[in-house]
Structure formats: structure tokens, C-alpha cells
Amino acid sequence: MIFSARAEYGVRLMVELGRAKPGHPVSLKAIADAERLPLSYLEHVVARLKRAGLVRSVRGAYGGYTLARPAEAITMDEVVAALEGAIAPMECFVSVRPDRVACSHEADRGRTCATKLLWTRVQGGITRALQQTTLAELVAFAEHGPRTDGAHAGEAAKQSSTEAPVVA
Known part of the structure; x- marks a missing residue:
């Protein structure tokens, strides 16, 4: 996409x-x-x-x-939705509700679209990634770059100095 x-x-x-x-x-x-x-x-x-x-x-x-x-309270799904609308990985997907997408081929020949499972998983993966990414994480990444310990840059702000690093 x-x-x-x-x-x-x-x-x-x-x-x-x-x-x-x-x-x-x-x-x-x-x-x-x-x-x-x-x-x-x-x-x-x-x-x-x-x-x-x-x-x-x-x-x-x-x-x-x-x-x-x-920034900690703003997730990227909000930003992308404001700018792009609903996330649909294929043109055959149509919005049913803001949080669901259904294939428009469902009515074809009375059977389920063969590729719906794949595209639904793709849509769900993109949505989850956007929901789990805050603006604060992107700001931290922009200012400090990638972490060398394998954790996300934004997680550094969430950890105290006594906690073990979070590995992605």
C-alpha cells in the first residue's frame, strides 16, 4: 500500500x-x-x-x-485517517463502518472473495502499526535516531534508568 x-x-x-x-x-x-x-x-x-x-x-x-x-496522546492512525481516510489495501474494499472494511466482491456468485482473508490481514496489520505508533515516538526517533539496543527510540522516554531495555 x-x-x-x-x-x-x-x-x-x-x-x-x-x-x-x-x-x-x-x-x-x-x-x-x-x-x-x-x-x-x-x-x-x-x-x-x-x-x-x-x-x-x-x-x-x-x-x-x-x-x-x-504528542504522547496522538497516534498515527488518527493522523493518517485525517489525511487519507479509511485504510483499504485494495480498490475492491469499501467502507462499511469506520473500523471495518469489507470486500465489494462478496455478492459475486454468492461466495466469499478468495483473497479477502489476505487483504483483511494486511489492512489490520497496517492499522495496528499506526495505532501503536505515537507522535512522541516519531519525535524521539527524529531527535535521537534508532536505538542500538534494538528498542524503539520512543521507548527510551518510557523507561527509567533502572529498568531493563525493551526489545522489539
Whole structure:
């Protein structure tokens, strides 16, 4: 499955907002420059994120955008859903409910689509990966890079110095 540039740019925008000091709005121009992204496109992306309640705008000379919630409370499934809609690995999948996807070929010849099991598992795997990834993890990864002990970068913030490392 290939996500659109809108999803990529939106996640990068969210990471930049997550890197900012809390209470300090970041301008879209600063994000566009830092990430080398087109400003006009970011304006459309941030509008979707704002409608989804993931970012807030601040007006004024020192205005810009901030996260609507702490980075730890924002999961990537929320971000991707705001930007892409429902995740469907094949065009033959149609949305039934926001949390379910069903194959449109089910009515064909009165039998179940032969590939539905595979594509349902693919959809579920992608959804779980997005649900289990927080913005805070991506921010930590962006700032510190991959962990050499095999753990995810975001897990470092969750561990105290006395705990054993978490291995992925």
C-alpha cells in the first residue's frame, strides 16, 4: 500500500510541531523550510489536521500552529485517517463502518472473495502499526535516531534508568 504525499507531508508536519516547545506556535513557513516542503500544499494538509482536532492555530505576529494534545496522546492512525481516510489495501474494499472494511466482491456468485482473508490481514496489520505508533515516538526517533539496543527510540522516554531495555 502506498500512502499519498499528503500523508507523508502531514506526518512530517506533525513531527515538527511535536519538536516545538509546548505553547510556542510554529509557522507553516518555518515547517516548509525545515522539511523542504511546498508551503501551499502544507496549507491544505494543516487544514485537514485542524478539522480533525489534531492541531490548533494561533493568530498574531508570533502565531502559527501547535499540537492540540500532547504528542504522547496522538497516534498515527488518527493522523493518517485525517489525511487519507479509511485504510483499504485494495480498490475492491469499501467502507462499511469506520473500523471495518469489507470486500465489494462478496455478492459475486454468492461466495466469499478468495483473497479477502489476505487483504483483511494486511489492512489490520497496517492499522495496528499506526495505532501503536505515537507522535512522541516519531519525535524521539527524529531527535535521537534508532536505538542500538534494538528498542524503539520512543521507548527510551518510557523507561527509567533502572529498568531493563525493551526489545522489539
